[in-house]
Amino acid sequence: MKEKEVDKILSEKKIVYVVSDSVGETAEFVVKAVATQFNGGHVDIHRHSNADHKDDIEEVIQMAGKNQSIIAYTLVIPALKAYLDQRAVEEGITAVDLLEPLMNAFEKKFEKQPKHQPKLMRKLDEEYFRKVEAIEFAVKYDDGRDPRGLSRADIILIGVSRTSKTPLSMYLAHQSYKVANVPLVPEIAPPDELFKVPRNKCVGLIITPDKLNEIRKERLKSMGLKSEANYASFERILEELEYADKIMKRVGCPVINVSNKAVEETASLIIDVLKSERSH
CATH class of the missing domain: 3.40.50 (Rossmann fold)
Structure with missing residues (x-):
């Protein structure tokens, strides 16, 4: 042609x-x-x-x-x-x-x-999908459900029951962090994966015995159970906190006291602490 x-x-x-x-x-x-x-x-x-x-x-x-x-x-x-x-x-x-x-x-x-x-619109789209992925991740790997998620997490939270692990996981997920959390219970050994992840990915959450006793009593009351249950007893709480302290020292992770702190305040501390850990 x-x-x-x-x-x-x-x-x-x-x-x-x-x-x-x-x-x-x-x-x-x-x-x-x-x-x-x-x-x-x-x-x-x-x-x-x-x-x-x-x-x-x-x-x-x-x-x-x-x-x-x-x-x-x-x-x-x-x-x-x-x-x-x-x-x-x-x-x-x-x-x-x-x-x-x-x-x-x-x-x-x-x-x-x-x-x-x-390309600002593209950045917004990417940010949105990262956030959705992080939220799905937090739900999937909440409360130690699947230890395989620990290696893929940006942040790992460990602590005894009622130290705000789940609320913190969800709050941080809304900031696009993939968070997994593991409950520390004396009768249940933590997953082996916890001791294989870098220490600068993990944060231990601790709380004063008095505050934990108060929170657990309220939790039992909301469930229609007696506040004298072993779950809220001082002896049980001290046992759990001592056990958690040993695990956190073994992991070698930084520790944050969540007593009387709002979720937003604790989340900000977690991010600051991990940034400091990772910069060393």
């Missing part, structure tokens, strides 16, 4: 060049939505993602000019947007900024300046 015939075929095709300094999914979706209003949407969309240099823009300008096409773009980097607008005018190409009208409306209504940073 001769070059002139190829050029003729290309000029007859309805082509829209989608340009983005990110993936370009938003721009492509908008173009498809508009195209369906014209003859069932028979248009070829050529996506040019991650455009972060004038050379990328120039390449699209040349192709769009040759094919008499439209350029639809979502560029948030001011210099690239300005360059594309200028070159489109120079070459007589229709170029449509899909973000500018709404961006201007936001800026005017909320009296704030946009960040002009590409």
